[in-house]
Amino acid sequence: MQMRERTKELLTLLARAGGYVTAEELATQLGVSSKTVYRWIERINDAHTEPLIVTSRGKGVKLLSENAAAPVKPAEPNGHSEFSPLQRQNKVLLSLLFKAPYYVQRETLFAPYYVSDSVIQSDLTVIGNLLAADTLRLIRDHTQVAVSGKEENIRRAINHTLERLNLFSVTSISEFSAGAAGMDKFDQAFIVGEINRVERTIDGDIPYPYNINLFSHMYTLIMRARNGHWDAEDYQMTPVDVQTARDNAVLYELAKVIIGDFDRYLVTQLPLTEELNIFQYLLSIQLGGDASQLLPMAPEVSAFTKYVTAAVARQIDLELDAASLTDLERHIQPMLNRLRNDITVKNVWLAEIRRQYGDLFNVIAAALNAAAEHFHLHAISADEAGFVTLYFARCLEEQDRPQRVVIMCTSGQGTSELLRVKVNKYFPDLVVPAVISTTQYTAANMATWRPDVVLSTVRVQPIDHVPVLLVSALFGDLDRANLHHLLAEHVEASDEN
Amino acid sequence: MKIDVYPTTTIGFRPTLTAVGTWLAKQKVAPNSQQFMETVLTREQAGSTSIGGGLMVPHYMQPGLSPARLVAVPIHAAESWPGLDGQPIRLLLITCFDPDQPQPAFQALLRGLASPTAAAKLVRQPDAGLAQALANLMTMEENNGTN
Numbered sequence: 001m002q003m004r005e006r007t008k009e010l011l012t013l014l015a016r017a018g019g020y021v022t023a024e025e026l027a028t029q030l031g032v033s034s035k036t037v038y039r040w041i042e043r044i045n046d047a048h049t050e051p052l053i054v055t056s057r058g059k060g061v062k063l064l065s066e067n068a069a070a071p072v073k074p075a076e077p078n079g080h081s082e083f084s085p086l087q088r089q090n091k092v093l094l095s096l097l098f099k100a101p102y103y104v105q106r107e108t109l110f111a112p113y114y115v116s117d118s119v120i121q122s123d124l125t126v127i128g129n130l131l132a133a134d135t136l137r138l139i140r141d142h143t144q145v146a147v148s149g150k151e152e153n154i155r156r157a158i159n160h161t162l163e164r165l166n167l168f169s170v171t172s173i174s175e176f177s178a179g180a181a182g183m184d185k186f187d188q189a190f191i192v193g194e195i196n197r198v199e200r201t202i203d204g205d206i207p208y209p210y211n212i213n214l215f216s217h218m219y220t221l222i223m224r225a226r227n228g229h230w231d232a233e234d235y236q237m238t239p240v241d242v243q244t245a246r247d248n249a250v251l252y253e254l255a256k257v258i259i260g261d262f263d264r265y266l267v268t269q270l271p272l273t274e275e276l277n278i279f280q281y282l283l284s285i286q287l288g289g290d291a292s293q294l295l296p297m298a299p300e301v302s303a304f305t306k307y308v309t310a311a312v313a314r315q316i317d318l319e320l321d322a323a324s325l326t327d328l329e330r331h332i333q334p335m336l337n338r339l340r341n342d343i344t345v346k347n348v349w350l351a352e353i354r355r356q357y358g359d360l361f362n363v364i365a366a367a368l369n370a371a372a373e374h375f376h377l378h379a380i381s382a383d384e385a386g387f388v389t390l391y392f393a394r395c396l397e398e399q400d401r402p403q404r405v406v407i408m409c410t411s412g413q414g415t416s417e418l419l420r421v422k423v424n425k426y427f428p429d430l431v432v433p434a435v436i437s438t439t440q441y442t443a444a445n446m447a448t449w450r451p452d453v454v455l456s457t458v459r460v461q462p463i464d465h466v467p468v469l470l471v472s473a474l475f476g477d478l479d480r481a482n483l484h485h486l487l488a489e490h491v492e493a494s495d496e497n
Numbered sequence: 498m499k500i501d502v503y504p505t506t507t508i509g510f511r512p513t514l515t516a517v518g519t520w521l522a523k524q525k526v527a528p529n530s531q532q533f534m535e536t537v538l539t540r541e542q543a544g545s546t547s548i549g550g551g552l553m554v555p556h557y558m559q560p561g562l563s564p565a566r567l568v569a570v571p572i573h574a575a576e577s578w579p580g581l582d583g584q585p586i587r588l589l590l591i592t593c594f595d596p597d598q599p600q601p602a603f604q605a606l607l608r609g610l611a612s613p614t615a616a617a618k619l620v621r622q623p624d625a626g627l628a629q630a631l632a633n634l635m636t637m638e639e640n641n642g643t644n
Contacts, residue, residue, distance in 0.1 A: 410596070411556060414592065414603065415548065418608065418610060456544070459544065470544070472545060473546060473548045476581075
């Protein structure tokens, strides 16, 4: 990892800490020595007109948020570049892709990097190879270069380049913006405004990594529209497009509104394909809560999910309960849409997921790819497999979770309180997520508390097959024996499943 | 929570409730004795509030009732009806409250009564010291610095 990224990591840690943190703690988190941390701090402060980080004896180090806006000192034109060759090549490539199909002067393209002619020649060869991998061509003569190829391949190549520049290895939009070349504060404010519009429509936040994906797509659209050119294909919606738009009318209307905003912002008329592109990105977001109602579940999603869970169950002793299965389907649906539309997501937690759940990750990745083959889909990336692994990991942890008992009486304040004390005394390992009144005994609350047993001093009907044990406020020997028996039965039933 | 002590020599649960209900109606806590008794008995039918050791905590739940009241009824009659553990009921702690409002003092009292020692001590308490003993139980957790 390059020095610039490491120092960025250090700044992120300091920003998160919000106050003083010791160099030793930072060193542990960054996997370097304290001495290195101090060296990086010096380097960061040197690079700014005002020090960004202050060091205090006995307290540690702290980010001075008031100096965060301090301008970076202009780089010395001494021929020394802060970029590695790979970063330089990708940054140049990105500029070229944004400007495609227009020619760019080689001199202008490489001016920020202070490199020799031979380095330029060798960089252009590398860039040509990278473009070829995305079915694009680098056209070059003695003084200028350009990219030629289909717009969909250019967009794909832009995504791959952003990925190589580690721009997807961030968890916040502000981090992405900081590294996005050519974007000014107006562009950033415009895109954030559009993302807010989406969030208002879905009535919730767009979770990571979908927020980064949508932001990067909008960023690419602005850069392409402003710097480059592409022929608007005379695209007609296919019957599948029409049906998908009809099935997801709210999101399709939203896509139309967003493209209308882009047209006004860029003073242009974007083609229908852009409307459909935005629509596909919106479909690729995993919507939670009520917003999930905006996306009806396609039958193939259930089939794919079942295939994966069955393949996993053949390898490990793990079967998802109904709620987890629904959660997984809600993740799989946009994932399948991403696969179909070549939308890639980066998973910043992938290394950690592999470290913590290595075996499980391998099983999930294999199951996903077997399913992809079975359903004639593209191969599924490790990043995607990482996200799916988290669903199964959660279930594994749930299997080991302590048993849960909700305690109830008519008011939730009387005998149930007394019962809670007695349950804690006689069953110290049980978790009591809630002490409730009969009016709070609803399916929605039960789904939240997920009890194994409801212990009640009043007679009620079971909800969602969760057994209700009627006990007296005495919670005597017989009540305790009954609870013990019921919990043991529940464990056996879970094991059989 | 306001605490009242209402000693009685009445025999039987229903007659005792009638007597307490009449008194609470005069206090404007319940509209009348009949409504009070029906409300309390409806709750008892759902599950007894006998908590053992001669104690019972009947509820009079009335939406909008404020402030909450606790009526301690020491039973001084020669005979009394048995609780769920077979012991004769010697002390009724009738709680009158709005079920839609949180009742932290009531909850604290019930948690305190989960201790058989505390419950037994309360039942043995002379009438004169009963209100203070109940107040102590309700605030015991606060004084111990716990919730």
